Amino acid sequence: AQSVTQLGSHVSVSEGALVLLRCNYSSSVPPYLFWYVQYPNQGLQLLLKYTSAATLVKGINGFEAEFKKSETSFHLTKPSAHMSDAAEYFCAVTDYGGSQGNLIFGKGTKLSVKP
Amino acid sequence: GAGVSQSPSNKVTEKGKDVELRCDPISGHTALYWYRQSLGQGLEFLIYFQGNSAPDKSGLPSDRFSAERTGGSVSTLTIQRTQQEDSAVYLCASSSQFPGGNQPQHFGDGTRLSIL
Secondary structure, eight states: OOEEEEEOSEEEEETTSOEEEEEEEEOSSOOOEEEEEEOTTOOEEEEEEEOSSOSEEEOGGGOEEEEEGGGTEEEEEESSOOGGGOEEEEEEEEOOTTSSOOEEEOOOEEEEEEO | OOSOEEEOSEEEEOTTOOEEEEEEOOTTOOEEEEEEEETTTEEEEEEEEETTBOSOOTTSSSTTEEEEEOTTSOEEEEEOSOOGGGOEEEEEEEESSOTTOSOOOEEOOOEEEEEO
């Protein structure tokens, strides 16, 4: 069965600093991986997706993620944090086992950006 | 519409009452998903529809929960005899592709349900 682990429930960075949010996955088949962002009182917005076309994936708002099969990781990065990046971030993998295509989410990482 | 629409955005009700939550997916999306987001459990998958059919209802937390979808479009999640542990944000998502595909799910803003 697929699973996702996000290391760090809270991450705090200074404005302009590197953002690194960690995600490790478990999957017996090549996975489809996603990063979503959630702002307060809103739904989930897709940041980027990995679908095996390229290991380095660029998303919206300057975020990118690198798929590393050997490390079973899909960490999210942004070179320079903005105040507007403060939100909760979720890594997710498509569940193949149930054949319904639902997403399995990590527990989320709340990102704080200090001025 | 342009995105997934959910209503109501907030619902406060008394324990024991029934509630209906509505989801209007992106036009043309055949796949529809319901998730629940709560502090203790994170994001949990509840049920999936392909067209009007839900092949597996085992993700629903109890038999008080039911869902339907009509016309391959709008879906309703119904919770009967609500309990305090049902308090959560209920999120709906839709996708243009069959399960296992690489198309992402697009989420609505959710219904925040509070049981008094």
